[in-house]
Amino acid sequence: MAHTVETTNALHGVMAEYDSGQALVDAAKKTMAQGFTRVEAYSPVPIEDLNTIIHKTRTVLPKLILAGGLTGMATGFALQYWASVIEYPMNIGGRPLASWTTFIVPSYELTILFSALTAAFGMIVLNGLPRPYHPVFNVERFSMASSDKFFLVIESEDPQFGAAAAFLRETGAKGVYDVAE
């Protein structure tokens, strides 16, 4: 495979192609052991092991969801308090205006609603979606990522990027390609 490194700045990264998920996992392990940090893998099927290999930092999403849920709870409670105590006080069977016991159910529903929306939209935003353009598609072979080939990319922001292409060739890759920005 002819491969010429032009200007490093113009590259998104270098991509290596593998024939099997296991080869990709092995390569990912070697790559992480070598000290590369900006690594991403692409596969036509979910590979459970990859999560623990290349994504060492946990996602912040659960904390966002908790915050979203608490916001929902506060919103639900405040809405009902405002409606039944401040804006439209009504005597219902002699019960206190701020009957917090009855506020619990709608507050709970809004907790769930806000959590679920935070989870869905948070996932989309943290994944960087929507994303109409991604450099990996500049590599023609990458279309096989939705068929039966497996890819590992070391991105150009990696401090050791200069050694990346040479390193990936040692990992049993079927081909190593430049990924134009």
Added chain:
Amino acid sequence: MSAVATSETYTPSGVALPGMRQFGMIAGVLGVVLAIAGFFMSGEFGVDRFFQAYLVAYTFWMGVVLGCLALLMVQHLSGGVWGIVLRRPFEAAVRTMPIMTLLFLPIVFGMHSLYEWTHAAAANDPIIQAKTPYLNTTFFYIRQGIYFAVWNLIGLLLSKWSAEHDRTGDVALLDKMSRLSGAGLVIYGLTVTFAMVDWTMSVNPHWFSTIWGMLYVGGQGLSAFAFGICVLAMLAQTAPLNRVITNHHFHDLGKLLFAFLMLWAYLSFSQFLIIWSANIPEEIPHYLDRWENTWKFLSIFIVVGHFMVPYALLLSRDLKRSVTRLRVIATWLLIARLAEYFWHVAPELHKDGMTINLLDVALPLALGGIFISLFVSNLGGRSLLPVNDPDLDKALHHHVH
């Protein structure tokens, strides 16, 4: 690893859980000694207090057994990795049923202490009078006979077929077990509803709640999951299961424990909210009796200790994946379950304020000791995993994200 698994691969050598057996024996002996001491210390009220404490202790431990029966049937229907690793502990718990049935007899002898509707004076109470077609001793005996016959039969068949399946690997048995479980769960729901109306709701024959049975169904599931987690945490420490059980399994079980905690809280709150909103004199005494005097402290404990604190802790993914911490929560929840059964029964018999007797501690220990000893001896002798189950491989190579 599992390609050559036979029932011997996962059969414990010797006692399955030596530590737990020791705990069961000590608790049993200590409980009986303390119960005798507590009985004589209570003087003239000794008999009444004994049966009251016995009802609470029995409802709690039988709740664990029935919860195990229900979850055993659920997992025969739903499948799933959690069911594979907990099937044998559940079956071992269900096989204590014959002895647990015998242990119901003291409640029959204590009916006069527990149930106002058995008293001669009840004839002058128009509300109890109107309920006599259901609340009379003969029909009570018949109903108990039916419940225990049905529970024993379902438990016996499921356990027998499961052992047979271990030996033969005949897939027709899986089908038989899931068919029985489908019908069994319906029967379980009905019998537990009626049984809990009999055992605990009729302690106050004037009061009624239609969600009472479901509340116990949720509570029994919670108890059974908490018990299962404690057992599995101990089994995972030694051979043969230490090679098999990982924190992925505990993560799953932690989620299910969390779900059942929410189910229980949902049902408890539903009962409360409906009664609070309606605010009618037939229904509110249940909560007034538990709020207007020192029982209030126990009520607050149920809300905070049984729900809020475990709920907040179980939100954490790390906690659910840590065997030691999850086991602490599970043990805590079992204690909270016992407190809730006490909260259901005791305030009805002591309306003037909270009172806790030595018997209230001794009898749960004694019955727990007996149950745990039986459970451990049932657990030994059989493979700890259903080796012929088609999902076993999945259970052994289990990952959760």
